[in-house]
Amino acid sequence: MVRIILTLWIFIFLFSFKLFSQQSDKDVIYSNNETFYLDLLDKQSPKWILNNLYGDYYTLDDFLGNLVLIEIWGTNCGVCIKTAKEVCFIDSLYKSKGLKVIGIEGDGRCNLAQIKKFKNDFNLNYFTLLGGKEISNKYGVIGFPTFFLIDKNGRIIYTSMGRLKGDNYTNLIEKIENNL
Numbered sequence: 001m002v003r004i005i006l007t008l009w010i011f012i013f014l015f016s017f018k019l020f021s022q023q024s025d026k027d028v029i030y031s032n033n034e035t036f037y038l039d040l041l042d043k044q045s046p047k048w049i050l051n052n053l054y055g056d057y058y059t060l061d062d063f064l065g066n067l068v069l070i071e072i073w074g075t076n077c078g079v080c081i082k083t084a085k086e087v088c089f090i091d092s093l094y095k096s097k098g099l100k101v102i103g104i105e106g107d108g109r110c111n112l113a114q115i116k117k118f119k120n121d122f123n124l125n126y127f128t129l130l131g132g133k134e135i136s137n138k139y140g141v142i143g144f145p146t147f148f149l150i151d152k153n154g155r156i157i158y159t160s161m162g163r164l165k166g167d168n169y170t171n172l173i174e175k176i177e178n179n180l
Contacts, residue, residue, distance in 0.1 A: 040159055045150045046138035050104065050129035053116060058129060060154065067099050067179050068150040069172075072106035072136055075118045077144040079163050084122045086164040087145075090176070091126040097180050101126040106141060108133030149175055 049059045060068075071087055073080040091101040103126055105115055112130065119128060139148060142161070149158035149172065158175040160168045 040139070040148070040156045043156055045148065045154050045156050046135070048132075048135045048138065050131055050135065052127070052129055053112065053119075060150070063100050063102070063150075064154050065152050067094075067152060067176065069099060069101045069176070070104060070148045070150065071101070072104045072132060072139065072141050072144060072146045072148075074107040074144040075105065075110045075114055076107075080145045081122055083145050083163050084124055086169065088123065088125055090164075090173075094176055094180065099176060099180065103128045104132035104135055105130050106132040106136040106144060106146075147172065149179075151179055 045060055047060055049057055051057050069087075069090065071083075073083075087101060087103070090099070095101070103124060105128065108131055110118070115128070115130060118124070136146075139146070145163075146161045147159065147164070148156050151157050157179060158172060160172065162168065164172060
């Protein structure tokens with residue numbers, strides 16, 4: 001009886017070790033933020049038309065000729081709130097050098113008052129566009145925040161999902177500086 005219990009315990013231990021040591025596709029997406037979006041790199045960015053907080057409409061073409069950083073975010077996203085400081089810093093550092101930072105509310109569930117409050121509460125001083133649920137779908141966004149750096153000709157040259165820290169932040173800054 002002891003031998004059977006010991007054998008079962010060893011089997012369960014080895015089986016659970018094997019399960020937890022394997023990395024699922026979902027883990028790969030989150031542990032290597034560029035993995036999911038690699039198929040978008042060096043391709044033309046999807047076209048879009050969205051309005052700002054004042055009802056004025058903008059298209060991606062309005063920003064061509066500039067390096068554009070798009071952040072697709074949601075108001076109920078804790079990581080988006082934590083990342084706001086980095087995005088605001090990037091905007092203030094590179095705006096005068098020709099970078100256009102655009103925050104796109106990507107879940108489409110919030111009204112204008114909620115988005116204005118969100119921007120005010122977390123000091124989001126960069127340009128914001130509304131109604132980006134369709135845009136999220138076009139870009140294949142699976143989580144917030146997701147970033148796309150678009151060169152002056154409209155090609156996607158960098159993507160990442162999640163907080164801008166560590167290699168994500170360093171790689172983004174390097175891409176910005178090399179393409180301004």
